[in-house]
Amino acid sequence: SQxxxxxxxxxxxxxxxxxxxNCTSSKTLYGLYWYKQKYGEGLIFLMMLQKGGEEKSHEKITAKLDEKKQQSSLHITASQPSHAGIYLCGVLGGDSWGKFQFGAGTQVVVTP
Amino acid sequence: GAGVSQSPSNKVTEKGKDVELRCDPISGHTALYWYRQSLGQGLEFLIYFQGNSAPDKSGLPSDRFSAERTGGSVSTLTIQRTQQEDSAVYLCASSLTTGSYEQYFGPGTRLTVT
Known part of the structure; x- marks a missing residue:
């Protein structure tokens, strides 16, 4: 598994x-998803990257997928309290179409 | 519009009891997924349903876990003879279909087994 x-x-x-x-994969990424999780609100879809070198932005959040499609980074500019939460990268599993596999998550705390 | 809903939001149960967790997906979404997140761990895939096809149960941790999806809509995750290690947040998600589509997640059910 990946x-x-x-x-x-x-x-x-x-x-x-x-x-x-950062999110690093042991295998080539075909569809890398970024989610944000806040307790009681479930997971919030941020963006999906598919092509090597692709970069997408939404408000102050930018995600990139490297050319080799094995690493993705999520960058937040000028963080706000609303950016606090757990950020998860995920990928569709290769052995079962539709099955998601997620990283362990990164907890972000924004202090005044 | 209505998103994915789950009930209950919190459930405390005694070890050995059975529990049922409910998920209402977004109307029209044919794919439905169950995940769980234990303290300090990432999301763990449990099971997914696509339309009327047989569900992919490969992620279920034991035969105490089962899930149904009635009429291609509402799903129930049942845990029999609960154990303390079953304590986790159980998340349900739905998507228009399987594949590279966005999955929309519900708020989760926090299960605590005492």
Whole structure:
């Protein structure tokens, strides 16, 4: 099965500062998803990347998939308290179409 | 519009009891997924349904776990003879179909087995 490793496990950032989360796969990524999780709200879809070198942005969040399609990064510019939560990268499993596999997640805390 | 809903939001049960967790997917979504997230761990896939096809049960951790999806809509995840290690947040998601489509997640059910 495909292993997804996220780093760091947790991150404390001062409001207004930038932060980056990485997601590394043991195999080529065909469809890499980023989600955000807040307790009681379920997972919120952020974006999906498919092509090597692809970059997508939504508000102050930018995600990139490297050319080799084995690593993705999520970058938040000028962090706000609303950015606090757990960020998860996920990929569709190769042995069962439709089965998602997620990384362990990165907990982001934004301090005043 | 209505998203994925799950009930109950919290469930505390005694070890050895059976529990049922419910998921209402988004109307029209043919694919439905169950995951669980244990403390300090990532999301773990449990089972998924696609239309009327036989469900993919490969992620179910033991035969105490089972799931049904009636009429291609509402799904129930049943855990029999609960154990303390079953304590987790159980998340349900639905998507228009399987494949590279967005999965929409419900808020989850927090299960605590005492």
């Amino acid at each position: 292993e997804l490793e996220q780093s760091p496990q947790s991150l404390i950032v001062q409001e207004g500062k930038n932060l980056t989360i």
